[in-house]
Every structure is written in structure tokens, then in C-alpha cells.
Amino acid sequence: MSTRVEVALGPRSYPVLVQTHCLPQLGATLRTHGLAQTNAFVLTNPDVAALYFSTLETSLKNAGFQRIVRHDIPASEEGKNWDVFSATCAALLEHFPDAGASPLVLLLGGGVVGDLGGFAAAVYRRGVPFVQIPTTLLAAVDSSVGGKVAxxxxGVKNIMGAFSQPRLVFCDLATLKTLSPRELRSGTAEIIKYGAVCSQSLFDDLEAGALEKLLAQNPETLVDIVARCVQLKANVVAQDEFDKLGIRNVLNFGHTIGHALELSAHYALTHGEAISIGMAAATRLALQLGLCDALFQTRLEALLLRAGLPLSYPGHPELFEPMLRALQLDKKFRNGKNLFVLPTAPGAWKQVEDIPWPLVHATMQEAIADKPGA
Ligand SMILES: NC(=O)c1ccc[n+]([C@@H]2O[C@H](COP(=O)([O-])OP(=O)(O)OC[C@H]3O[C@@H](n4cnc5c(N)ncnc54)[C@H](O)[C@@H]3O)[C@@H](O)[C@H]2O)c1
Ligand SMILES: [Zn+2]
Structure with a gap:
């Protein structure tokens, strides 16, 4: 089972291969996509490496790779920091000091490996080619595509980074079998996001039962839904690669309050859980501003609950101040004016500037109140 999605960016175009049980063919696939290097630098983490590194290594050796260096980073968001990034650059320099023998950088893991490793590949010698090999649902549908690396x-999420596109995204959805149920649910948050603001048909299909099939890892559903999400992201990225036109903002639905909460809660919540709470909050804002109707809110919240995702993080009112500080650093906010991506109907959205701060504050407080709704 396999699907191929093109990310059309002129000279920086690349395919996203969405397949199952394809990791043993990685080496051969790199060759058919014109990646002829004989050195590879594989960035991963100990947990993912224990599961998949040997298959990957064998596949690379069979395709003629001669030097394969593995470098591990910590297996959590806390490891996505400057020190770990710096140690990764140091490993690149230590193992590949010769400019004539630059490696192909392979990023085997979730969004943390992909974001940090993509950034290291973007700046090492002003850029060496890299391939994303996402092993989480979230990385498959979102972070491995689009070239944002950071x-x-x-104390600010993704504040140091670059735009740098991979040469290829190689996605083996069979690797999701070993993912924890919590991480799988977390990935569905981004999928529901695409349905909510980019695609009514995806939203409808998830509601009609695709969500449960996805959570049960039905292979056809996984390939279909992941490929559709990648296509939706590819369409957005192709129109606004460098996030200059406001088009790419759509992907930030749920991420304004979500990121602030993720950071303030010191990663007690996964990215997807925080984004789920952020989407519920943004939808409450939209409802109060008369931009969406109560039916949309009911449908979205029901879908998030069916995915096992939270709508709030009750009992944490102390997070209000840190969240506010984090919010002020949001890259969309300029000159004290806030800017939110709000849903208007399934598959549709609107960018809204300068929402009255008391309304924003009240919405945030509701997300972390002692009792939901208090
Ligand atoms: N660049 C972008 O456009 C973009 C988009 C969305 C999210 N992100 C970033 O992605 C990150 C979140 O990514 P994530 O949710 O993949 O988290 P993650 O990379 O931390 O992975 C989650 C956990 O799953 C484990 N894991 C990964 N694959 C596994 C597998 N196949 N089997 C068993 N365990 C496995 C990891 O070791 C880790 O503990 C955040 O830092 C977020 O900011 C970036
Ligand atoms: Zn996200």
C-alpha cells in the first residue's frame, strides 16, 4: 500500500512517500530518488533506534552506504534545545570534517528528531541534504513536511530555526505500531486540525468513523488519511513556503493558546494534547465573536473527545501568567495586537486581529480553570 504526494516548491520540490512496511527498502528508495551519497548521519533517539535502527542500517548497507554514523538525542521535547542541537552539530563536524565527504542526514523519529535534526542539516556547511523518516503520527502528517526546522x-518554542526542505519524506506507517496510545492520539489532534480548517470532506470522514479506524491502525485508513493530510499541508506550503503571506497561518489553528500552554505546563501535555485544548479555546473565541455556530463547536469537541484528547487542562489556574508571557512572544502578534486563526465552518477559517484582550484572557482562564467552565 503506498501513496506519493508531491510538495511543489520549484527547485526545492520533493515527494512524500506514504507507505507501510517499507523501511527495509529505504536505501534502494534513496538511490532511485537520486541520493547517491555513501556516508549517512542518522539522527534518532535511543527508544526509536532500539526498534528500527538495525533495519535502517541493513537497508543502507545493501544500497552501498559505507559509513553510517548514528547519533542519539534525548527522547522528549525537553531535548529539543540549543545544547542538544549544538552537540548534534559537533557530532557532524567530528565524523564528517571533510567537505568532500558530506553525509546524507537521515532523521529517524518524531517531530523532535525531525525539527532539531533538520535545523542541524540546514546550517551544517550552510546546508547538507536530509531525509525525514517520521515514526510518529504527528510527524507523518505534519512536522516532516514543509521545511520548518527549529x-x-x-523558554520560547521553535524560536531558533530556519526554512529548509528535505529531499524526501519517507514514511513507513507500520512503525506506528510501537507508538504509545497517548502519542497516537496526540497525532490525531493535527489530523482533526486539517479537517476543521482545511477540508470539510476530511472532517466529515473522520466523523463518519475514519477516526476510529485510524486509531485502530487500519492500514488502508492510515495511508489514506495521512496522505490526504500531507496533500493539504503541501497545498498550503506551496502557496506560502516562507510563511510571508499569511496563508500558512491556517496551520496554526489551535497553536496560539496551545503552544503557550504546552510551554507553560513544562511539557506535561504532549504537543497534540495542548493543540487540542488550543483548538477548543479558539473555537470558543470564534463562537463568541459570532464567526462559527454552536453546531460546529459541538462537532469539533465531540471529535476531539472521541480521539481521547482533552478540551481543557483543569486545575491549573497558576499557568495563566506564564501562558500570557508565552503568548506575548507569539510570532503572529505585532505591536501589541493579537492575531488568531479561528474556524468558521468545517474546512474554513478566518484570521482575526486584535480580539479584545479580556475575551482572550477569559478564554485562556477557562482552559485551565479549577472546574471546567468556572
Ligand atoms: N516542523 C513543523 O512544521 C512541526 C509541525 C508540528 C509539530 N512540530 C513539532 O513536533 C514535535 C512533536 O513531535 P512528536 O509528537 O512526533 O513528538 P516526539 O518527537 O517527542 O515523539 C514522541 C515520543 O514518541 C517516541 N516515538 C517516536 N516514534 C516511535 C515509534 N515508532 N514507536 C515508539 N515510540 C516512538 C519518541 O521517542 C518520543 O518519546 C514538537 O516539538 C512540535 O513543535 C513541528
Ligand atoms: Zn502542531
Whole structure:
């Protein structure tokens, strides 16, 4: 089972291969996509490496790779920082000091490996080619595609980074079998996001039962839904690669309050859980501003609950101040004016500027109140 989605970016175009049980063919696939290097630098983490590194290594050796260096980073968001990034650059320099023998960088893991490793590949010698090999649902549908690579810094998420596109995204959805149920659910948050603001048909299909099939890892459903999400993201990225036109903002639905909460809760919530709470909050804002109707809110919240995702993080009112500080650093906010991506109907959205701060505050407080709705 396989699907191929093109990310059309002129000279930086690349395919996203969405398949199952394809990891043993990685090496051969790299060759058919014109990646002829004989050195590979594989960035991963100990947990993912224990499961998949040996298959990957064998596949690379069979395709003629001679030097394969594995470098591990910590297996959590806390490891997505400048020190770990710096150690990764140091490993690149230590193992591949010769400019004539630059490696192909392979990023085997979730969004943390992909974001940090993509950034290291983007800046090492002003850029060496890299391939994303996402092993989480979230990375498959979102972070491995689009070329945003970054690390967290100074308490701000993704503040140090670059735009740098991979040469190929190689996605083996059979690797999701070993993912924890919590991480699988977390990935569905981004999928529901695409349905909510980019595609009514995806939203309808998820509601009609695709969500449960996805959570049960039905292979046809997985390939279909992941490929559709990648296509939706590819369409957005192709129109606004460098996030200059406001088009790419759609992908930030749920991420304004979500990111602030993710950071303030010190990663007690996964990215997807925080985004789920952020989508519920943004939808409450939209409802109060008369941009969406109560039926949309009911449908979205029901879908998030069916995915096992939270709508709030009750009992944490102390997070209000840190969230507010984090919010002020949001890259969409300029000159004290806030800017939110709000849903209007399934598959549709609107960018809204300068929402009255008391309304924003009340919505945030509701997300973390002692009792939901208090
Ligand atoms: N660049 C972008 O456009 C973009 C988009 C969305 C999210 N992100 C970033 O992605 C990150 C979140 O990514 P994530 O949710 O993949 O988290 P993650 O990379 O931390 O992975 C989650 C956990 O799953 C484990 N894991 C990964 N694959 C596994 C597998 N197949 N089997 C068993 N365990 C496995 C990891 O070791 C880790 O503990 C955040 O830092 C977020 O900012 C980036
Ligand atoms: Zn996200």
C-alpha cells in the first residue's frame, strides 16, 4: 500500500512517500530518488533506534552506504534545545570534517528528531541534504513536511530555526505500531486540525468513523488519511513556503493558546494534547465573536473527545501568567495586537486581529480553570 504526494516548491520540490512496511527498502528508495551519497548521519533517539535502527542500517548497507554514523538525542521535547542541537552539530563536524565527504542526514523519529535534526542539516556547511523518516503520527502528517526546522530556546518554542526542505519524506506507517496510545492520539489532534480548517470532506470522514479506524491502525485508513493530510499541508506550503503571506497561518489553528500552554505546563501535555485544548479555546473565541455556530463547536469537541484528547487542562489556574508571557512572544502578534486563526465552518477559517484582550484572557482562564467552565 503506498501513496506519493508531491510538495511543489520549484527547485526545492520533493515527494512524500506514504507507505507501510517499507523501511527495509529505504536505501534502494534513496538511490532511485537520486541520493547517491555513501556516508549517512542518522539522527534518532535511543527508544526509536532500539526498534528500527538495525533495519535502517541493513537497508543502507545493501544500497552501498559505507559509513553510517548514528547519533542519539534525548527522547522528549525537553531535548529539543540549543545544547542538544549544538552537540548534534559537533557530532557532524567530528565524523564528517571533510567537505568532500558530506553525509546524507537521515532523521529517524518524531517531530523532535525531525525539527532539531533538520535545523542541524540546514546550517551544517550552510546546508547538507536530509531525509525525514517520521515514526510518529504527528510527524507523518505534519512536522516532516514543509521545511520548518527549529529548536526551543530561552523558554520560547521553535524560536531558533530556519526554512529548509528535505529531499524526501519517507514514511513507513507500520512503525506506528510501537507508538504509545497517548502519542497516537496526540497525532490525531493535527489530523482533526486539517479537517476543521482545511477540508470539510476530511472532517466529515473522520466523523463518519475514519477516526476510529485510524486509531485502530487500519492500514488502508492510515495511508489514506495521512496522505490526504500531507496533500493539504503541501497545498498550503506551496502557496506560502516562507510563511510571508499569511496563508500558512491556517496551520496554526489551535497553536496560539496551545503552544503557550504546552510551554507553560513544562511539557506535561504532549504537543497534540495542548493543540487540542488550543483548538477548543479558539473555537470558543470564534463562537463568541459570532464567526462559527454552536453546531460546529459541538462537532469539533465531540471529535476531539472521541480521539481521547482533552478540551481543557483543569486545575491549573497558576499557568495563566506564564501562558500570557508565552503568548506575548507569539510570532503572529505585532505591536501589541493579537492575531488568531479561528474556524468558521468545517474546512474554513478566518484570521482575526486584535480580539479584545479580556475575551482572550477569559478564554485562556477557562482552559485551565479549577472546574471546567468556572
Ligand atoms: N516542523 C513543523 O512544521 C512541526 C509541525 C508540528 C509539530 N512540530 C513539532 O513536533 C514535535 C512533536 O513531535 P512528536 O509528537 O512526533 O513528538 P516526539 O518527537 O517527542 O515523539 C514522541 C515520543 O514518541 C517516541 N516515538 C517516536 N516514534 C516511535 C515509534 N515508532 N514507536 C515508539 N515510540 C516512538 C519518541 O521517542 C518520543 O518519546 C514538537 O516539538 C512540535 O513543535 C513541528
Ligand atoms: Zn502542531
Amino acid at each position: 529548536v526551543n530556546f530561552g
